[in-house]
Amino acid sequence: MNSIFVYCEVENGKIADVSLELLTKGRGLAQQLGCKLEALLLGHELDGLEQQVFLYGADVAHVADDARLCPYLTLPHAAIVNELIRQEQPQIALMGATTIGRDLGPRVSSALHSGLTADCTSLEVGDHTENKTGKEYRNLLYQIRPAFGGNIIATIINPECRPQMATVREGVMKKEPLPAPKKGEVKKVDAGKILNDTDFVVKIIDRQIEERKIDIKGAGIIVSGGYGVGSRENFRLLHELAATLGGEVGASRAAVDAGFAEHARQVGQTGVTVRPKLYIACGISGQIQHTAGMDQSAMVISINTDAGAPINQVADYAITGDVCEVIPKMIKSYKENSK
Numbered sequence: 001m002n003s004i005f006v007y008c009e010v011e012n013g014k015i016a017d018v019s020l021e022l023l024t025k026g027r028g029l030a031q032q033l034g035c036k037l038e039a040l041l042l043g044h045e046l047d048g049l050e051q052q053v054f055l056y057g058a059d060v061a062h063v064a065d066d067a068r069l070c071p072y073l074t075l076p077h078a079a080i081v082n083e084l085i086r087q088e089q090p091q092i093a094l095m096g097a098t099t100i101g102r103d104l105g106p107r108v109s110s111a112l113h114s115g116l117t118a119d120c121t122s123l124e125v126g127d128h129t130e131n132k133t134g135k136e137y138r139n140l141l142y143q144i145r146p147a148f149g150g151n152i153i154a155t156i157i158n159p160e161c162r163p164q165m166a167t168v169r170e171g172v173m174k175k176e177p178l179p180a181p182k183k184g185e186v187k188k189v190d191a192g193k194i195l196n197d198t199d200f201v202v203k204i205i206d207r208q209i210e211e212r213k214i215d216i217k218g219a220g221i222i223v224s225g226g227y228g229v230g231s232r233e234n235f236r237l238l239h240e241l242a243a244t245l246g247g248e249v250g251a252s253r254a255a256v257d258a259g260f261a262e263h264a265r266q267v268g269q270t271g272v273t274v275r276p277k278l279y280i281a282c283g284i285s286g287q288i289q290h291t292a293g294m295d296q297s298a299m300v301i302s303i304n305t306d307a308g309a310p311i312n313q314v315a316d317y318a319i320t321g322d323v324c325e326v327i328p329k330m331i332k333s334y335k336e337n338s339k
Contacts, residue, residue, distance in 0.1 A: 002035045002036065002090075002091065003030075003035050003036040003037070003038045003060070003088060003090040003091065003092075004026045004029055004030050004033070004035060004036070004037050004038065004090060004091065004092040004093075004094070005038050005039075005040060005084075005085065005088070005090040005092065005093040005094065005163065006019065006022045006023050006026050006037070006038070006039050006040065006058070006093075006094050006095075007019070007040045007042075007081060007093070007094070007095045007096075007101070007104065008023070008039050008040060008041050008049075008053060009072075009096060009098065009100050009101070010041060010042070010043040010046065010049065010070075011071075013045065013049075015041075015049060015052055015053070016096060016098065017170065017171075017175060018096030018097075018098060018101075018168070018169075018170040018171075019039075019096060020052075020056050020175045020177075021096075021168075021170070021171070021172075021173040021174065021175045022094045022095075022096065022168055022173065023037065023039060023053060023056035023057055023058055024056055024057065024173060024174055024175055024176045024177075025094075025123055025168075025173045025174075026057065026058075026092075026094060027056070027057030027058075029092065029123065029125055029141075030057075030059075032125045032139075033091070033125060033139055035091070036059040036060055037057055037058050037059050037060075038058060038059065038060040038061070038062060038088070038090065039053035039058040039060070039061045039062070040062050040064075040080075040081060040084060041053065041061055041062065041063045041064070041065075042064045042069050042077055042080055042081075042189075042191075043064075043065070043069050043070045043072075044065060044066060044067045044069060044070035045065070045070075046063055046065045047065075049061075049063075050063055050184070050186050051181055053184070054181045054182050054183070054184040055177045055178055055180075055181040055182075056175075056176075056177055056178070057178060057182070058184055059182075059184050059185065060184060060185045060186075060187060061184055061185070061186050061187065062084055062187050062189055063186060063187070063188055063189060064080050064189035064191045065188075065191075066191040066192070066195075068191070068195065068200065069191060071204060071207060072100055073199075073200070073202060073204065074103055074104065074107060074202070075198070075199040075200070075201070075202065076191070076195050076199045076200065077104055078104060078107045078108055078111065079194055079195055079196075079199050080189065080191060080194050080195070081104065081108050082108055082111050082112065083194045084189065085108070085112060085163060086112075089162070089163075090162075090163045091141075091162055091163055091164065092141050092163055092164050092165075092166075093108070093114075093163040093164070093165045093166075094123075094165075094166055094167075094168060095165075095166075095167045095168070096167060096168060096170060097118060097119045097120070097167040097168055097169045097170065098170065101167045102118065102167060105118065105165060105167045106118075108165070109165045112163070113161060114158070114161045114162060114163055114164070114165050115158045115161050115164075115165065116165040116166065116167070117143035117145060117156045117158075117165070117166045117167075118145070118166075118167050119145055119146075119167060119168075119169055120143050120144055120145045120166045120167065120168045120169065120172075121144060121145055121146060121153075121168075121169055121172045121269060121273070121292070122142075122144035122145075122172065123141060123142065123143060123144065123166065123168065124141075124142040124144065125139055125140070125141060125142065126139075126140060126142050127139070127140065128140050128157055128159060130159070137157075137159045140157045140158070140159060140164070141157070141158070141164040141166070142155050142156075142157060143155070143156040143157070143158075143164070143166045144156075146269040146270060146289070153269075169273065170217065170272075170273075171217050171272055171273040171274065171275075172273040174275075213264075214248075214262060214264040214265060215248075215264075216248045216249075216250050216264075216265060216267070216272055216274060217272055217273075217274060219247055219248035219274070219276055220246075220247065220276050220277045220278070221242070221245050221246060221247025221248070221276055221277065221278045221279075221280075222242075222247055222248050222249070222250045222267070222274055222276045222278070222279050222280070222294075222297075223238045223239075223241045223242040223245070223247055223248075223249055223250070223280045223282065224238075224249070224250030224251060224252065224267055224279065224280065224281050224282065224284060224294070225238045225249070225250070225251050225252070225255050225260065225261065225282045225283055225284070225323075226251070226252040226254055226255050226281070226282065226283045226284030226285060226290075227252065227254035227255050227258055227260075227283065227285075228282070228283025228284065228285070228304065228305065228323065229255060229260060229282055229283040229323055230283070230323075230324070231260065232259060232260045232261075234260075234323065234324060235249070235251075235255075235260050235261055237323065237324065237327045237328065238282055238327070240327075240331060241280070241327050241330060241331055244331050244334055244335065245278075245334065247276070247278070248265075249261065249265055250265050250266070250267040250272075250274065250279075250294075251265045251266055251267065252266070252267065252268060252284050252285075252290045253266055253268055253270055253271065253289060253290065255283075256271075267290060267293045267294050268289050268290040268291075268292060268293035268294075269288075269289045269290075269292050269293060270289065271293060272293065273292075273293045273294075274293060274294055274297070275294075275296045275297060275298075276294075276297050276298070277297075277298045277299065278297070278298065278299050278301070279294050279297035279299070279300045279301070280300075280301045280302075280303065281294075281300060281301070281302045281303065281304075281311050281315065282303045282304075282323045282327065283303070283304060283305075283323050284302070284304070284309075284311050285304075285306075285309050285310060285311060286302070286309055286310035286311025286312070286313070286314065287310065290311075291310070291311070291314050295314050299316050299317075300314055300315045300316050300317075301315060301316065301317045301318075301319065302315035302317070302318045302319065303319045303321060303323055303326050303327070304318070304319075304320065305320065305321065305322055306320075307320045
């Protein structure tokens with residue numbers, strides 16, 4: 001059990017960002033544990049993708065290239081992942097907390113009796129001592145995630161069963177390629193020897209994919225609003241400022257719960273993690289559930305009537321004032337100075 005597995009999602013010939021984020025994190029974990037990082041590539045027409053996983057730190061790429069594996073189906077992908085884990089016996093297996101990962105992860109962990117922590121926001125390596133028995137465990141995977149609606153952060157461990165499995169939320173980890181691709185090993189997987197007819201009892205007759213209309217994860221500028229904005233109507237000011245600056249609109253959980261903004265705009269532990277060049281927090285108090293999703297922004301400007309709001313502790317610039325008064329002045333000033 002000397003490796004870390006990362007299941008890489010492939011769609012339209014591209015590896016999903018969350019998989020590259022996991023390879024980046026897995027690279028660091030593998031260095032700590034002194035083991036190999038291995039990527040699983042399942043799909044069709046995968047030529048060249050192994051070089052991309054090597055660029056992000058993988059030592060080995062297991063490649064199962066078969067027309068029957070594209071598009072994704074639960075049973076054939078689960079059968080191959082299960083078989084590879086049984087053969088290679090990794091100590092850790094990671095997947096994105098996406099639609100695919102949330103479908104595949106539980107099926108694999110159930111078949112392997114390994115346990116699974118879903119929707120993690122952080123992964124670390126550490127030790128653990130069992131209180132009752134005094135038994136010590138070394139180099140366990142700390143699987144860290146929000147719990148009880150984001151009100152606490154739980155650290156979960158799996159001392160006995162292997163692999164230690166987790167799905168990880170998109171955007172919470174950095175995606176950092178190596179300066180140059182490393183030379184890795186490609187292991188071809190013969191899907192025909194693993195799959196059987198029962199893996200294809202479900203067939204895709206028609207496939208409809210609707211592109212995401214709101215995607216704030218990659219925005220360079222985000223104007224985000226909280227409950228303090230006051231109403232859905234007041235949120236129009238945020239949209240106007242974002243349009244002026246060429247950015248996107250985000251929201252806190254309180255603002256989403258109040259109906260001021262769509263859930264797809266939610267930033268924080270129970271929403272999206274973002275790293276924009278500029279984050280303007282409007283009427284946001286700045287509780288840990290929110291700041292955990294934006295505290296890596298390059299610059300933070302807060303606008304709040306409360307000079308003592310926690311958001312000001314992470315802000316580079318704090319403006320004390322009413323959002324409805326400050327934002328129109330910002331829009332006017334920007335337009336005047338950008339002519």
